[in-house]
Amino acid sequence: MSLLAVEDIHTYYGEAHILQGVSLTAGEGEVVTLIGRNGAGKTTTLRSIMGIARPRRGHVRLRGDDITALGTHAIAHRGIAWVPEERRVLSNLTVLENLRLGMLGGSGTNGATKLLDEVFGYFPRLRERIDQRGRFLSGGEQQMLAIARGLVSRPSVMLVDEPTEGLAPLLVQNLTEILATINRRGTTILLVEQTLEVALRLSHRLYVMDQGQIQFEGTPDQLRRDPTIQQRFLEI
Ligand SMILES: Nc1ncnc2c1ncn2[C@@H]1O[C@H](COP(=O)(O)OP(=O)(O)OP(=O)(O)O)[C@@H](O)[C@H]1O
Ligand SMILES: [Mg+2]
16 A cells, blocks of 8 residues: 555646646655646645645545545644745744744654754754744755755655755755655655656656646656657656
8 A cells, every 4th residue: 555645636726627637656665756847737736635725536545544635734744744835934933943833743842852853964054043034044945944844743755846946056966865865764755846867866756747647657767768758748
C-alpha cells in the first residue's frame, strides 16, 4: 500500500475543470516529483491533497485511509506538511516564532528543543538568524524557513512546491542536497520542480503533467531516455 495515493481526482476552480483524472502515488521513503509547464495543474494537485482545492471526484488516501473529505488542519495533523510555492513566511515574526507555529502542539519543551536542533542541523543559517524577522530574510533563507517549518511538524509526507524557484545556482544545489538528506532520514517527499536537472537528481520516480492530466510516469532514467516526452511537455 502506498503511503500517499491520489486516485483519479477531478478538481475545478469555479466551472473550470482543472484536474482531469489525476492519479499518483508516493511510497514510504520515496521522492516523487511532479514536473510540467506553467499552468499544468501541479500546484492544484498539491492543493487538492491538502483539501484547499477540493476534488469533486476521486480520492486522496494516506496509508489507505480516505482523507479526501477532511479539513486542511486535520490533513496536516495526519502527517502531511505543505510548503507552498509562495513560501508564506510570516514577515513580522522571527525565525523562531515562525518555527513554533509549525509545531503541531504536544511536543513540550524538551521535544521542541530537539526538533529545533534537528532543523538547525539541516539549516545552520537559520540558527544564526533565529531572532531575525521574516521580512529581513533573503529569498533563500525564506525558502529554508518554509521547509524547516514543514519539518517541525514531523510529517510523514512533505509536499514541496518549487523550492528552487528564483534561487541562485549555488543555493539550488545546496537546497537539493538538503532535501535529499531529509528524504534519506525518512521523510517521503512529493516535490513540484520545474528544473529538470534537479528533478532527475532527487527523484525516485517522476510524473510529467500537462493540461491537468498525467502524461508520463517513470524513473529518472526512463525520462532521460524519452526525448519525445521531454519535447512535448517540458520546456527544454
Ligand atoms: N485560484 C484559481 N482560480 C482560477 N483558476 C486558477 C486558480 N489557480 C490556478 N488556476 C488555473 O488552474 C490551472 C492550473 O494552475 P496551477 O497553479 O495548478 O498550475 P502549475 O502547474 O502549478 O503552474 P506553475 O508552474 O505556473 O506554478 C491554470 O490554468 C491556472 O490558470
Ligand atoms: Mg504552481
